Amino acid sequence: MLLRRFLLTAMVGTCLMAAGRAAVTVANYGKGKVIYVGTLLEPRFYIDLARRACEWAKLDQGPEIPDGVDDAVRQKDQRSFHFVLNFGESPKTVKLPGEYRELLSGKVFADQVTVPRLDLWVLVENPSKAPKAH
Secondary structure, three states: OHHHHHHHHHHHHHHHHHOOOOOEEEEEEOOEEEEEEOOOOOHHHHHHHHHHHHHHHOOOOOOOOOOOEEEEEEEEOOEEEEEEEEOOOOOEEEEEEEEEEEOOOOOEEEEEEEEOOOEEEEEEEOHHHOOOOO
């Protein structure tokens, strides 16, 4: 039954896309939702869609990351480490709630950090200043 519904949705999406119209559908399934995107859209659409999916699933979305920046988070012993890479040609600011220390320089930042162009900063969360979990 599920496979038949998926195939029907895929066929309808393919027909709409072939007709030059976008095909995006959202359907409730069990306790969640199924999203079918049958077209190519601008990258911002997929970011917004991922954020909406996180809201539906009640997942932490993490910080808003500017274009040209990557934030890889690792955890060890209840501490969060952010590897913030700026691939851009200009400094970029990332908003991170709480207080962080950059491991190489020892600088301390509160609520946001500005990473120089073409640089990597490794930030460790200060446990006493970490944002409280909801």
